[in-house]
Every structure is written in structure tokens, then in C-alpha cells.
Amino acid sequence: MSKQKGGGPLLRIADLHKSFGALEVLCGISMDVARGEKVSIIGPSGSGKTTLLRCINYLEKPTSGHIYIEGNLVGEKKINGRFVHLSDRELAKERQEIGFVFQRFNLFPHLTALGNVTVAPQRVLGLSREEADERGRRMLEKVGLAHKIDEYPERLSGGQQQRVAIARVLAMQPKLMLFDEATSALDPELIGEVLRVMRQLAEEGRTMVIVTHEIQFAGEVSDRVIFMDQGRIVEQGKPRDVLFKPEESRTREFLKHIQER
Amino acid sequence: MSFLEVLDAKGWYFLTTLLGGWPETVTVALGALIFALIFGLLVALMRISRWRALRYPAIAYLEIFRGTPALVQLFVIYFGFPDIGFEPSPFQAAIVGLGLNGAAYLSEVYRAGIESIHRGQMEAALSLGMTPARALQYIVLPQAIRTMLPPITNFAIILLKDTALVFAIGVVEIMALARNLVTETLQSAAVYLIAGGIYLCVTIPMARLAAGLERQRQAWH
Numbered sequence: 001m002s003k004q005k006g007g008g009p010l011l012r013i014a015d016l017h018k019s020f021g022a023l024e025v026l027c028g029i030s031m032d033v034a035r036g037e038k039v040s041i042i043g044p045s046g047s048g049k050t051t052l053l054r055c056i057n058y059l060e061k062p063t064s065g066h067i068y069i070e071g072n073l074v075g076e077k078k079i080n081g082r083f084v085h086l087s088d089r090e091l092a093k094e095r096q097e098i099g100f101v102f103q104r105f106n107l108f109p110h111l112t113a114l115g116n117v118t119v120a121p122q123r124v125l126g127l128s129r130e131e132a133d134e135r136g137r138r139m140l141e142k143v144g145l146a147h148k149i150d151e152y153p154e155r156l157s158g159g160q161q162q163r164v165a166i167a168r169v170l171a172m173q174p175k176l177m178l179f180d181e182a183t184s185a186l187d188p189e190l191i192g193e194v195l196r197v198m199r200q201l202a203e204e205g206r207t208m209v210i211v212t213h214e215i216q217f218a219g220e221v222s223d224r225v226i227f228m229d230q231g232r233i234v235e236q237g238k239p240r241d242v243l244f245k246p247e248e249s250r251t252r253e254f255l256k257h258i259q260e261r
Numbered sequence: 262m263s264f265l266e267v268l269d270a271k272g273w274y275f276l277t278t279l280l281g282g283w284p285e286t287v288t289v290a291l292g293a294l295i296f297a298l299i300f301g302l303l304v305a306l307m308r309i310s311r312w313r314a315l316r317y318p319a320i321a322y323l324e325i326f327r328g329t330p331a332l333v334q335l336f337v338i339y340f341g342f343p344d345i346g347f348e349p350s351p352f353q354a355a356i357v358g359l360g361l362n363g364a365a366y367l368s369e370v371y372r373a374g375i376e377s378i379h380r381g382q383m384e385a386a387l388s389l390g391m392t393p394a395r396a397l398q399y400i401v402l403p404q405a406i407r408t409m410l411p412p413i414t415n416f417a418i419i420l421l422k423d424t425a426l427v428f429a430i431g432v433v434e435i436m437a438l439a440r441n442l443v444t445e446t447l448q449s450a451a452v453y454l455i456a457g458g459i460y461l462c463v464t465i466p467m468a469r470l471a472a473g474l475e476r477q478r479q480a481w482h
Binding site for chain 2: 057059088089092093095096098099100102104106107108109110119120123124125165168169172
């Protein structure tokens with residue numbers, strides 16, 4: 001596929017399949033995400049949402065199908081008409097453009113908040129210590145943690161840890177941000193502070209794909225909601241359609257189930 | 262003369278004589294330690310590699326050096342290498358022999374340490390655009406070192422004791438001097454007791470250090 005800057009979607013997923021042994025987790029997912037678009041993916045656990053997200057930045061290798069960012073293949077390249085996996089170095093280069101926020105934060109416990117945010121700009125982008133620190137401070141300030149710069153992760157609350165993790169992603173200035181149930185591991189009273197930061201990013205016009213159980217949040221920030229079940233996209237559309245007058249019975253059941261919690 | 266009378270009369274002479282071998286013992290131990298630390302890391306990285314061409318030689322190396330006596334390895338290196346064109350001095354053979362032996366042991370320590378770090382750490386590093394090598398260098402290894410320090414210290418203790426083998430290929434260290442003293446005085450018990458005491462004076466503080474590191478390793482700061 002040729003390079004298309006302005007026109008096509010930022011992210012294109014084409015007939016993606018993923019199996020773990022005999023278990024098929026993704027059964028042919030195709031979707032586009034436009035530049036600046038906010039897409040939320042909801043669905044019961046085991047529906048393949050997280051696997052889909054992990055395939056987008058190649059933490060999982062798809063069994064078949066392809067991912068494109070701005071028209072460029074992710075994780076593979078085409079040589080003489082055949083798809084070939086990228087080298088570590090090439091893959092790393094592509095992943096710089098795709099930020100990933102993990103459910104369990106995955107902060108680096110041996111580094112301070114600032115260290116967590118600056119390690120990749122320094123070691124991957126080659127910024128000087130001063131440049132990286134300056135950028136790191138700005139990002140931590142943005143997520144409301146300017147006062148926690150020198151704290152180690154174990155001294156931070158879950159909500160603060162997740163905000164550092166978001167700052168760490170922002171510092172790489174990715175084109176696309178993926179959120180994998182970013183609030184699921186948090187105590188209820190800490191969810192709000194993380195959602196606030198995510199809402200702010202959405203308002204800045206960033207391209208975001210959000211896997212979440214926070215239905216209300218999904219409804220408020222998304223341009224589009226996708227409902228997945230058993231490895232397939234069951235239904236998608238504007239939040240008010242999918243969330244309030246779903247066409248599919250499976251979507252209705254899921255939403256009812258969630259509301260009863 | 263009773264054992265105690267021997268110690269009383271000759272103890273100081275035995276001690277000062279045996280201590281003459283201390284520099285050789287320390288040189289072999291330190292040389293082999295550095296060799297094993299570096300080479301062991303290489304073996305560990307090969308061992309966890311995706312590529313069979315790297316993994317299999319590492320496994321073979323590990324099995325051979327873990328499964329044969331260190332003394333056999335020393336003899337093979339010292340007496341075997343001249344056949345393939347190297348003539349190692351006893352010192353060189355001792356350092357390389359104990360180093361190769363220790364690398365096999367340490368590679369397993371490294372591997373366990375690396376594998377003890379949660380997979381999410383590697384994934385987070387990769388998702389930020391690091392290559393697996395960079396992720397290992399900046400994220401995984403700095404954390405794994407905490408887990409690895411106590412077993413590495415224990416290894417250093419074992420290594421120091423194992424230097425007692427290298428008199429067999431002609432390094433004049435503490436044990437070699439002890440044997441000479443025994444031939445000279447026929448006081449085996451007293452001489453070897455003092456030799457053992459010299460090793461203990463170093464290994465006990467090292468063991469305390471290992472225990473201290475073990476206690477600390479849970480807390481990060």
C-alpha cells in the first residue's frame with residue numbers, strides 16, 4: 001500500500017485474526033480510525049478487546065490480517081509481494097508512534113516519575129538529559145503531577161501511577177494512543193482523576209482507541225462506540241445509538257448487564 | 262607434641278607462610294569472577310534468545326560445564342590447550358577454567374533474575390519504542406540485578422573456596438603452600454586448620470553481606 005498522508009484513515013485494521021492455539025480470539029476484525037477520532041471498544045471480558053489493542057502495536061502478532069498506520073504496514077513489510085515480519089529495530093521505530101496505556105500501569109519501579117517519563121525520549125528519541133527532563137516535567141504537569149516528579153512509583157496511588165503512565169506515553173508524542181482498560185485496576189475513588197486526564201486528551205483532538213468498561217465515559221468522549229463479542233464486531237456507531245438504542249440483542253444484553261452491576 | 266602445642270609453637274609461622282599465597286588466591290578468584298560475570302551474561306542472553314542457533318550452544322555449554330567436576334575442567338584446559346596451540350600459564354588456565362565453570366552457574370542466576378521481572382515491564386518498554394536489547398539494558402536488567410545480587414555473592418564465596426583446586430595445575434596459592442608445609446612439618450591437621458581459618462575470615466563476612474542483600478531486596482528504596 002502506498003503512503004497516504006492527508007487522505008486515508010490514521011489506523012486501518014484489515015481482516016485481523018488471532019488465535020492462541022485452538023482458541024480463536026479475534027475472528028476477522030476490520031475497522032478504520034480517522035485522524036483525531038476517539039473510538040471506544042466495549043464488550044464482555046473474553047470478547048477480544050484487549051487482544052485487538054495489543055495486536056495494533058504488535059505486542060501480539062496477528063495470526064492473519066494486517067494493520068496500517070497512515071497507510072504503512074505495522075509489524076511487517078511487503079517484499080516481492082510477500083509479507084515479512086519487521087526486524088526488532090524497524091518494529092521499535094513503528095511503535096514509537098503508537099502509545100499504549102496498560103491496565104496495570106507497568107511503570108518502571110526502579111525509576112522516579114520523571115525517570116519513567118524521560119527514559120524513552122532519552123534512549124529512543126536521543127534527546128539530551130535536559131531536553132528530556134524539560135519535556136518530562138511538562139507532561140507530568142499536564143497530568144497534574146508536577147509535585148510528584150521525584151517520587152518512585154511504589155509511593156504513588158494507583159490513579160497517580162496511571163497518570164504517570166499516560167505522561168510517559170505523551171512524552172513520545174505518538175500519533176495514536178491506545179488505552180487498555182486504563183481504569184479497571186483502580187479503586188473507584190481514583191477512577192475519576194484518570195478519566196479527567198483522558199477526557200482532556202480527547203478534547204485536544206488526539207486519536208484514541210479506548211477499551212473500557214466505563215460506559216458513561218465512553219458515551220461522553222467517543223465519536224464512535226464499537227461493541228465486540230466473541231472476537232467479532234457486533235455493532236458500531238455513534239455513542240447515543242449504540243449505547244441507548246442498540247440494534248443487536250447481544251449489545252442490549254451486555255448493556256443491561258453492566259447497568260445492573 | 263599435642264595438636265594444641267603444635268598450634269601454640271608453630272601457629273604463627275604456619276599462618277604467615279600460608280598468607281604468602283593469599284595474593285595468588287585472590288587473583289585467581291577475582292579474575293575468574295570477572296570472567297564469569299561477563300561470559301555468564303553472554304551465555305544467559307544466548308540462552309533466552311529467540312534463535313535456536315544461539316540457544317542450543319548455550320544449553321550445551323551449560324550442561325557440560327555444570328555436569329563435570331571443576332577439577333576435570335582445569336586439567337583439560339591446562340593439559341589440553343597446548344595440543345591446540347595455546348600454552349596457558351597455570352594462572353591463566355586457573356582463571357579461564359574457574360571462569361568458564363562459573364559462567365555456567367552464573368548464566369542460570371542471570372536467567373532466573375531476568376525471568377523474575379514481570380512481562381509487563383518488557384512490554385511497556387517495547388510499546389515506548391525500545392528494541393528488546395534496549396529494554397533489557399535500561400528496564401529489565403537494572404531491576405533484575407536486585408534479585409541477582411545475593412546469589413552472585415554466594416557464587417563469589419563458592420568461587421573463593423574453589424580456588425583451592427588450582428594448586429593441582431601448579432598455581433602456588435594457599436593450598437599449595439599448605440601442602441608444602443605439611444610435607445615439611447608433617448602437621449597436617451594444624452596446617453589445614455589454619456588454611457581453613459583463612460578462607461573463613463573472608464567467606465563469613467561475604468555470607469553476611471549476601472544475607473543482608475537478601476533481606477533488602479524486596480524494598481525498592
